[in-house]
Amino acid sequence: MEQEETLKKVEVNRLKKSYIERRTKKRFLSQCSAYEYCKVLDGLTFSISSGDFVCFIGPSGCGKSTMFRIISGFERPSSGSVQIDGKEVTGPSNKHVCVFQEDGLFPWLTARQNIAMGMEEASSKEALEEIEEYLELVGLSGFGDHYPHELSGGMRRRAEVARALITNPDILFMDEPFGALDFVTRLQMREEMVNVHQMFDMTILFITHDIDEALQLGDRIIMLSQRPAKVAWDIKIDEPHPRDLSTGDLRRLRKEIYYRMGLHVAL
Ligand SMILES: Nc1ncnc2c1ncn2[C@@H]1O[C@H](COP(=O)(O)OP(=O)(O)OP(=O)(O)O)[C@@H](O)[C@H]1O
């Protein structure tokens, strides 16, 4: 029992990643294999408990998406390791689902058919009913027959969230999923994410540039440094939802985050 409590869902241990940037001029044979390396991740270490909603913030280009690709198994690190449920990650898993910033719906399929892609078996009566439930859950009832181009940006995001949720993932990776949405729709999506996290027993890893979004959603915020990324600050947020960011600890925390990011604005 005690062991179960200490078992972490995700363990990231001294993760490093460098990309080959370009070859230096081949003036001498001995330089044939000389490359320049772009160091992206520099020994990232953290662990995440099961069921946590963890938001990642950090400067543009610091390596957040790279980190996600490695944790979700789509890319290999240069060194270090990632373990999920105590097992080394060696490739993607259908229990770990990603929602990215770019539109990820298949344009030639309707919203309903797109959501069905997340299911192993989608033709039975039960499966069709389940799809309708998920359409309703994300506020898309009545839009199941619409193609992506017939949906608004917010609706497309909702359909993507439904497609991810219907797979019943253990871990949901979201890389700036609402970045392209207007302010009000983003607020609505935030509310939906809080509800989704409370309803489903899943661990959520969420990248955002929006500090308020991180403060609204996260049980924890992990702030990354400039590239090569290290953990700059790891903050636990123990506030109930819905959260009021304009008062108390959250207001102070927001100020501190801005300050640590070098944004010396009066808030
Ligand atoms: N496949 C690749 N090959 C070479 N360099 C790459 C590759 N992928 C990412 N990089 C480099 O790694 C660095 C980090 O990129 P990454 O996309 O992880 O940043 P990010 O923190 O997600 O940025 P943003 O906030 O703008 O989305 C960048 O300098 C980028 O040019």
Ligand SMILES: [Mg+2]
């Ligand atoms: Mg990115």
